[in-house]
Amino acid sequence: MSDTVLYGIEAALNGLMTGVMYSLVALGFVLIFKASGVFNYAQGVMALFSALTLVGIQEGQVPFAHLINAIFGTNVQNFGWEVPALLAIILTIGVMILFAWLVERFLLKHLINQEPVILFMATIGLAYFMEGFGDLMWGSDIKTIDMSMPMLGLPEGLPQGGSFMIEDATASWGGDGFYGFFIDRLDITAAIIAIILVITLTVFSQYSKTGRALRAVADDHQAALSVGISLRTIWVIVWSLAGVVALVAGVMWGAKSGVQFSLSLITLKALPVLMLGGFTSIPGAIIGGVIIGVGEKVFEYIVSASWFGDAMGFTMNATENWFAYVLALIFLVFRPQGLFGDKIIERV
Amino acid sequence: MKLTKLAAYAVAGAMLASPVMAELVFPSLSYRTGPYAANGTPVADGFADYFTLLNERDGGIGGEMTRVIECETGYSTEKGVECYESTKGEGALVYMPLSTGITYQLIPKVTADDIPLLTTGYGRTSAANGDIFSHIFNFPANYWNGASAAINYILSQEGGDISGKTVALVYHNSAYGKEPIRTLEALAENHGFNLTLLPVDHPGQEQKSQWLQIRRERPDYVIMYGWGVMNQVAIQEAANIRFPMDHFIGIWWSGSENDVAAAGMAADGYLALTFHNVGTDFPVFDDIQQYVVDAGLAAGDGSNVGTVLYNRGMYGAMLAAEAVKVAQAMHGVADITPAMMRDGLENLVINDENMAAIGFEGFGPNFEVSCANHGGPGLVAVQQWNAGDQKWELVSDFAETDMSVIQPLIDEDSAAYAAENGIEPGRCN
Structure with missing residues (x-):
């Protein structure tokens, strides 16, 4: 095979992997939209907040240290301990569950039976609040994630860098x-983590009692309420699950760039994935992510290549941001509900 | 009756609360929130702490106390302009917006309002032409000096001949990131190297395509003009493809501790340009510790002192303070106006003698500003990251850049600006 084709395959493979990273963010949106019809604008900020909390707990950082010091004239920064990664993850999940409960208690509860756009606007407000709250709680400096878990075979944390094995073999x-x-x-x-996550969520949703309740709520709120399913409990569960997914996305993206404010902007990468895969399908989030990832990487590879320039008289770079949206828009024209979304049936 | 009484109390209270007092006012258009907060915070801290030091140690400048008005921009151009409008009436002497976008919006405004704008290492490069840009100063170095300095460093590493070599520019796909392209194209023509352009869209969280291209094409050197998360991801991706870090050179906005932290030891040897020194090994830092940090007056928690961006904020404040001294001497008054401050900036001289007097000896290059040259000589040094010791080290002197390439570009661009805005050159003749 020619080098050009091989590098094209390499671009596609990397697109596949990048697409999975996009899917990790999109999954959180799908979970909440499926159960409540709410497009959660705050999902990206939840990824940032959960990752900040994880690092803060791990490093023994005193929450709201700047505020405490400013008010009381103290100089507290750190508790002086370090929490192992696995325990910190568990504690962070606890925080995200508490967060879900607070969101339900102080936000969603008051908006039952409101138009979807009202709920959407509320999540925009939540996103801005969380951005500021996260800054206040953990500071705005860039933090590094240390995921060393010797028990799980990760003594040096998450692996980074190209795989020598694959490079040498090919x-x-x-x-x-x-x-x-x-x-x-x-x-x-x-x-690998995304695949495990999707399988777990699918099994949970299909075979557990709570999962069936989630699907019942997704299908029809009124009918679910009439058979005794607590809408409020379901919302807490769904937001907690979205919080866990956000944590995974935050850790994976944060491992690349450090945990910082920009993590909240990964939402922009999830939107075309959702448009393509559908807002209500868990496997759709993965497939959508993969199509977007592969599509944008292969397109960039082709249009930036010198042989493309020789043939066409021009080359293009930095196409990924807009290409993902163009691809999603093309799909929207032919299938507005996305590839795997529930078909929209309007009865008059 | 009741209302009249209330109004009278309010007026009396206001008079008591704010006695008329001369102050030297320095607005700080900072960003401690938003996507670039991690970079904006140490710069704002350094800026504020230096003026606190002057007040605490020297009783201000020339007997006048200084006052920093901080206004949060979140790195938003709109908010930056709002900050300008809301603070200029406070007697602001000089603006340093720390954003190229805000700078472009403020250029006509400050010129009309007769307030100087100091953009150290950013902003509109051709503003170095003081004949056209009467109120804009961008000393001691600009983006084009940076591009030339990077090529000079590569030349020094390659024995003075880089013909046939390939240099890739990875840049933020914005007006800022595109700044060095023309200079690098001219330098490529002069030195015979090939230039590959690789834009990265904002915010730069995903750069796989660009680095796969670098891996395929194997350029000899990579220059980066990035900002924020783009820097961290680029350095990590470079490490992932095992690109040699000592062949990877960032502009000064891609060369702070923040940028190398995420990559850990893999960032060891990464290079960046700078127009000021690094670390705390200067007498002024002893005073910062004593009069500001230990006294509990620091803008932050003191942990940023000595970092690259803190030093840059402090260096900017020092240049402004030195210009105040020049203005005070020129006009014979301590309570100077913004117009006098402009004169001070235009006649600023930075040399070993005055730097030593304020504890900054060797902290930055020596230079002189003039009516025609608001950009200084464009002296730039190279710093290298030592991941083991977690510190930056200067690996070159502050060296000259190729003004034979840069000056014509400055002249051309500033002439175009003058024509567009009806500015008649010749102010400095």
Whole structure:
């Protein structure tokens, strides 16, 4: 095979992995939309907040230290202990469950039976509140994630960098200008975690009693209420699950760039995935992510190549941001509910 | 009756609460929130702490106390302009907006309002032409000096010949990131190297395509003009493809502790340009510790002192303070006006003698500002990250850049600005 084709395959493989990373963010949206019809604008900020909380707990950081010091004239910064990664993850999940309960108690409860756009606006407000609250609680400096878990075979934390094994195994496939396939080990880890997450969520949703209740609420709020399903409890569960998914997304993206405010902007990457995969399908989030990821990487590879320039008289770069939306829009024209979304039936 | 009494109390209270007092006012258009807060906070801290030091140690500048008015912009251009409008009436002497976007919006405003604008290492590069940009100053170095300094460093590493080599520019796909392209194209023509342009869209969280291209094409060097999360991701991706860090050079906005933290040890050897020194090994930091941090007057918790961005904020404040001294000497008054401050900036001289006097000896390059040259000589140094010791180290002197390439570009761009805005050149003749 020619080097050009091999590098095209490499771009597609990397797109596949990147797509899974997008899916991790999209999953949280799907969970909440499925159960409550709410498009949760705050999902990206939840990823940021959960990752900030995880690092804060791990490093023994005193929450609201700046505020405490400013008010009381003290100089407290750290508790002086370090929490192992696994315990910190469990504690962070606890915080996200508490967060879900607070959201239900102080926000959603008061908006039952409101138009979806009202709930959407409320999540915009929640996103802004969470941004400021996260800053106040943990500070705005960039934090590094240390996921070393010797018990789980990760003594040095999440693996980073290209896989030597894959590179060496594939280097001989092409000519002198081919250096083997580059696949980031962090992306491979993210893909494995995403697959486990999707299987777990699907099994939970299909076979557990709570999962069936979730689906009942998703299908019809009134009918679910009439058979004794507590809408409020379901919402707490769904927001907690979305919080856990946000934590996974926050850790994976945070491992690349450090935990910082920009994590909240990964929402922008999830939107075309949702438009394509559908707002109500868990597997759709993964498939949508993969299509977007592969599509944008292969498109960028083609239009930035010198052979494309020779043939067309121009090349393009930095196409990924807009290409994902164009791809999603094309799908919308032919299938407005997305690939796996529930078909929209309007009866007159 | 009741209302009249209330009004009288209010007026009396206001008079008592704010006695008329001359102050030297320095607005700080900061961003402690938003996507760039991690960078904006240490700069704002350094800026504020230096003026606190002057007040506490010296009783202000020339007997006049200083006052910093902080206004949060969140790195938003709209908010930056609002901050300008809301603070200029307070007697603001000089604006330092720490944002190229805000700078572009403020250029016509400050010129009309007769208030100087100091953009150290950012903003509109051609504003170095003081003949056209009467109120804008961008010393000691600009983006084009940065591009030339990077190429000079590469030349020094390659024995002075880089013909046939390939240099890739990874840049923020914005007006800021595109700034060095023309300079690098001109330098590529002069030195015979190939230039590859790789834009990264905001915010820069996903750069896989760009780094796969670098891995395929194997450029000899990579120069980066990034900001915020783009820097951290780029350095991590470079480490992932095992690109040699000592062949990867960032502009000064891609060279702070924040940028290398996420990559950990993999960032060891990464290079960045700078127009000021690093660390705390200067007498002024002893005073910062004694009069500001230990006294509980620091803008932050003191943990940023000595970091690259804190030092940059402090350096900017120091340049403004030195310009105040020049203005006070020129006009014979301590309570100077913004117009006098402009004169001070235009006649500023930074040399070993006055730097040593304020504890900054060796902290930055020596330079002189003039009516025609608001950009200084464009001296730039190279710093390298030592991941083991977790610190930046200067690996070159503050060296000259290729003004034979840069000056024509400045002249051309500023002439275009003058034509667009009906500015008649010749102010400095």
